[in-house]
Amino acid sequence: MKLYAQHGFGDGDKTSIGLAENLIQGVVFGAKDVSPEKLQEKLNQANEIAPGAARLLDPQFYVSLLGGGTNLRLGNLEEYPYFRPYRRSQLELNERVNEVLANTIDFQASLPLTGIIAPNILISRSFDSAEAVIAKNFIRATGSHKKSEDRRPVYATLAVSREALLEKSQLQEFLADITLLDNPPDGFYLIVGASSSEARTEIFHADVIAGWLLLTYSLKVNGFEVINGYSDRLSPFLGAVGGDAGCSGWFNTLRTFSLDRFGPAAGGGRLPVQRYLSNRLLNRITYIELNSLRPFLPELLNGLSHDTDFIDVEEPPRTREVFQSWEALKAQSARTTGGDLIANLANCDAAIAQAQDAYARISAARFPLDTKSGNDHLEDLSEGIKLFRQLAEI
Amino acid sequence: MQVAAPTVDQLRSKLPTITDAIPLKQGGFKAVYRATIGGHVEALKLVHVPKTSDDEAGELFRKECLGRVTREIQVLADCKSPLLVKLGSIRAAEMDFGGERFIVYSEEFLDGPDLRTLIKQAWKPDETELKLLFVCLLKAIQQLWTLPARLVHRDIKPDNVVRVGKQDRPFVLLDLGIAFAVLETSLTVDPRHRLPPGTLPYLAPEMLQPNFRDTIDYRSDLYAAALTVYECAAGHHPMAKKPEDMITTLSRVLRESPPSLNSVRADLSKPFCQLIDSMLKKIPALRPANLTMLIRQLEQTE
Numbered sequence: 076m077k078l079y080a081q082h083g084f085g086d087g088d089k090t091s092i093g094l095a096e097n098l099i100q101g102v103v104f105g106a107k108d109v110s111p112e113k114l115q116e117k118l119n120q121a122n123e124i125a126p127g128a129a130r131l132l133d134p135q136f137y138v139s140l141l142g143g144g145t146n147l148r149l150g151n152l153e154e155y156p157y158f159r160p161y162r163r164s165q166l167e168l169n170e171r172v173n174e175v176l177a178n179t180i181d182f183q184a185s186l187p188l189t190g191i192i193a194p195n196i197l198i199s200r201s202f203d204s205a206e207a208v209i210a211k212n213f214i215r216a217t218g219s220h221k222k223s224e225d226r227r228p229v230y231a232t233l234a235v236s237r238e239a240l241l242e243k244s245q246l247q248e249f250l251a252d253i254t255l256l257d258n259p260p261d262g263f264y265l266i267v268g269a270s271s272s273e274a275r276t277e278i279f280h281a282d283v284i285a286g287w288l289l290l291t292y293s294l295k296v297n298g299f300e301v302i303n304g305y306s307d308r309l310s311p312f313l314g315a316v317g318g319d320a321g322c323s324g325w326f327n328t329l330r331t332f333s334l335d336r337f338g339p340a341a342g343g344g345r346l347p348v349q350r351y352l353s354n355r356l357l358n359r360i361t362y363i364e365l366n367s368l369r370p371f372l373p374e375l376l377n378g379l380s381h382d383t384d385f386i387d388v389e390e391p392p393r394t395r396e397v398f399q400s401w402e403a404l405k406a407q408s409a410r411t412t413g414g415d416l417i418a419n420l421a422n423c424d425a426a427i428a429q430a431q432d433a434y435a436r437i438s439a440a441r442f443p444l445d446t447k448s449g450n451d452h453l454e455d456l457s458e459g460i461k462l463f464r465q466l467a468e469i
Numbered sequence: 470m471q472v473a474a475p476t477v478d479q480l481r482s483k484l485p486t487i488t489d490a491i492p493l494k495q496g497g498f499k500a501v502y503r504a505t506i507g508g509h510v511e512a513l514k515l516v517h518v519p520k521t522s523d524d525e526a527g528e529l530f531r532k533e534c535l536g537r538v539t540r541e542i543q544v545l546a547d548c549k550s551p552l553l554v555k556l557g558s559i560r561a562a563e564m565d566f567g568g569e570r571f572i573v574y575s576e577e578f579l580d581g582p583d584l585r586t587l588i589k590q591a592w593k594p595d596e597t598e599l600k601l602l603f604v605c606l607l608k609a610i611q612q613l614w615t616l617p618a619r620l621v622h623r624d625i626k627p628d629n630v631v632r633v634g635k636q637d638r639p640f641v642l643l644d645l646g647i648a649f650a651v652l653e654t655s656l657t658v659d660p661r662h663r664l665p666p667g668t669l670p671y672l673a674p675e676m677l678q679p680n681f682r683d684t685i686d687y688r689s690d691l692y693a694a695a696l697t698v699y700e701c702a703a704g705h706h707p708m709a710k711k712p713e714d715m716i717t718t719l720s721r722v723l724r725e726s727p728p729s730l731n732s733v734r735a736d737l738s739k740p741f742c743q744l745i746d747s748m749l750k751k752i753p754a755l756r757p758a759n760l761t762m763l764i765r766q767l768e769q770t771e
Contacts, residue, residue, distance in 0.1 A: 466752075
C-alpha cells in the first residue's frame with residue numbers, strides 16, 4: 076500500500092521532503108490551499124523530485140453545497156474554474172452533473188497530474204437520501220468523461236459521512252449499485268467525514284471502521300483502485316483489506332475529514348503539542364510522554380530514522396512532526412499489507428494485541444496519559460475488524 | 470410435464486419433416502426430443518401453453534407462458550456466442566396435440582453429457598478444466614448481460630450446462646426459459662404470491678428477498694455459476710444435504726457460508742478456490758463482478 080500526503084495549508088517544503096525521502100509515494104493536493112498557479116509549480120516540482128510518485132488534486136467540489144454561507148473558508152477554491160456554489164436541487168439534474176464533471180475533469184486534464192479525481196458531493200447523513208442519488212449520478216457518469224487519448228486513471232470521489240456508514244443494509248444496497256457500472260471509473264477516492272476534525276472518536280468507532288473497511292474491500296474485489304483520503308492511522312488497516320493508498324497530512328484537519336474545515340472559523344486556539352506516532356500503541360502520544368515512558372518501554376519507539384527528531388531534544392521541531400508520522404504509517408502498512416486478506420487481518424489483530432499489551436504495562440506503571448494518548452481506539456479497532464469479518468463473510 | 474407429452478407418432482403427424490424422434494426429458498411445461506430435421510439432428514422442444522381461461526388470472530398466466538417462450542426464442546436468436554445454445558431450424562409455431570396447445574421450436578442438438586450426468590458418474594475435473602468451465606459460464610453471462618434487454622439467466626446449474634468438448638465451445642449453457650430481462654417489463658404474473666422462478670438450491674441469496682426484481686443483476690448468475698463449478702469440483706452441492714428438506718437448505722443459503730472449496734479439493738490452487746468462494750458471498754457487491762478482468766485472469770492462468 077502506498078501512502079500519500081494529504082496536502083493542505085502550511086505545506087512549505089513538507090511534501091517535497093516527504094517525496095525526496097520516499098516517506099510518501101504521492102501527494103493529493105487540496106484545491107483550497109493552493110492557487111491554480113502555485114499548483115502547477117508544485118506539480119512540476121514534485122515530478123522533478125519523484126517522477127514515479129502520484130500527483131493528484133482533490134477538487135473539493137463537495138464544498139459547493141455549503142452554498143452562499145457567510146464567512147466560509149474557501150481559500151483558493153473560488154479561483155478554480157470548475158468551482159461555484161450550488162444548491163442541491165440544481166445537482167439533481169443529470170445535465171448539471173455532467174457539466175460539473177466535464178469542467179472539473181477538463182481542468183485537471185491540462186495539468187501534469189498522474190491521475191484525475193472527479194468531483195462529487197458529500198453524502199452527509201444517509202445512503203437513502205437525495206444526496207446519495209446525486210452522488211451515485213456523479214459516480215455513474217464519471218467514467219464517460221474519461222478521454223480516450225488520455226491514459227491517466229480517473230477516480231470517482233465517494234465522500235460519505237460516518238453516519239451514513241452506520242446503516243449497514245443501506246450501505247450494502249449502495250455498494251451493489253456503485254460496483255456495477257456500465258462505464259466504470261478506474262478507481263475511487265474514498266473519504267469518510269466526521270462532524271469536526273477534532274472528533275476522532277467519531278471515526279474510531281467500530282461500526283464506522285467496519286463500514287469503511289467494507290467499502291474499501293468491496294471496491295477492490297470489483298477491480299477498482301482505492302485511494303483512501305484522510306485515512307491517517309486507519310491507512311494500514313484499510314490497506315490490509317485492499318486499499319491501494321492511504322493519505323495523511325500535518326494537521327488534524329488533514330488527518331480526519333470534515334466539512335467543518337471549510338465553514339466559519341470557530342475561533343483561535345493554542346498550537347497542539349507535538350506528538351509521536353508509536354506503531355506499538357497504534358496512536359500518537361506527546362513527545363513528553365514518549366520521553367518519560369521510553370526508559371521502561373523502549374518498544375514505544377518505532378526504530379526508524381525520524382525517531383531522532385523526538386529523542387533527547389528539548390522540543391521536537393513542529394515542521395518535522397509529519398515526517399515521523401509518515402515514516403511510521405509506511406512501516407505499519409508494510410506490516411499489515413502484502414499478504415492475502417486472511418494473513419493481513421491476522422497481522423492487524425496481532426498489532427492490536429501488542430498495543431493492548433503495551434497500554435496494560437503503561438497502566439500498571441500508573442503513568443497518566445493525556446486523553447488523546449489513551450487506549451480508547453483499540454477496542455473500536457478490534458471490534459471494527461471483527462464486524463468487518465462478519466459483514467464481508469470472512 | 471403437467472399434461473401428457475405428445476407421442477412420437479403425434480409429432481410426426483404434425484411435423485412430417487422430422488425423423489428419428491426420441492423423447493429425451495420432460496418436466497414443468499416442457500418436453501424435449503432428439504429428432505432429425507431436414508437431415509440435421511436437433512433438439513425439438515415443446516412448451517405447453519395453458520388453455521384460454523375465462524378468469525383473468527388464468528388468462529394472465531397463459532400470457533406469461535407465451536411471453537417466456539417468445540423471449541427465450543428471441544434471446545437465442547440474438548445471442549451470437551458459441552457458449553450459448555443456438556436455435557434450430559424450427560422457429561416457434563403453435564400446434565395442438567391431443568387437445569392441448571404447445572409451442573414448438575428447435576435448438577441445435579448438443580452432442581455431449583450435461584454436467585449433472587458427469588457428476589453422477591463421479592467426474593473429477595482438474596483445475597484446468599474447472600477454470601475452462603468457469604470461463605465459459607462467465608462469457609455466457611457476459612453475453613446475456615450485454616444484450617439490450619440486460620438478461621440474467623436465473624437457472625444456471627449442472628443440468629443446464631453441456632460438455633461439448635470442442636475448442637470454441639468446451640461447455641455450452643442451455644435453457645433461457647426463465648431468464649429475467651432487467652430492462653423489459655416483467656413477465657411474472659402476481660409475483661408477490663410466488664416463489665422466485667429457478668431451481669431453489671441454486672438461487673443466489675438475494676433472489677430469496679421479496680424485492681429481488683428491483684435489484685437483480687448478473688451477479689446472481691455469478692453465484693449460480695460458482696456453485697456449479699463448486700459442485701463439479703466437489704461432487705456435491707455445498708449447501709444442499711440429502712435428505713434434508715428445502716427450507717433447511719434455503720435457510721443455509723441465506724445464513725451460512727459454504728465450506729471453502731479448498732477444504733474439499735485440497736489439490737486445487739488457493740487463488741482459484743478463493744475466487745469461487747468469493748463468488749458465493751451473500752452480498753452481491755462482495756462478488757468480483759468485473760467480467761472482463763476475471764476472464765482475462767482465468768485465461769492467463771489456465
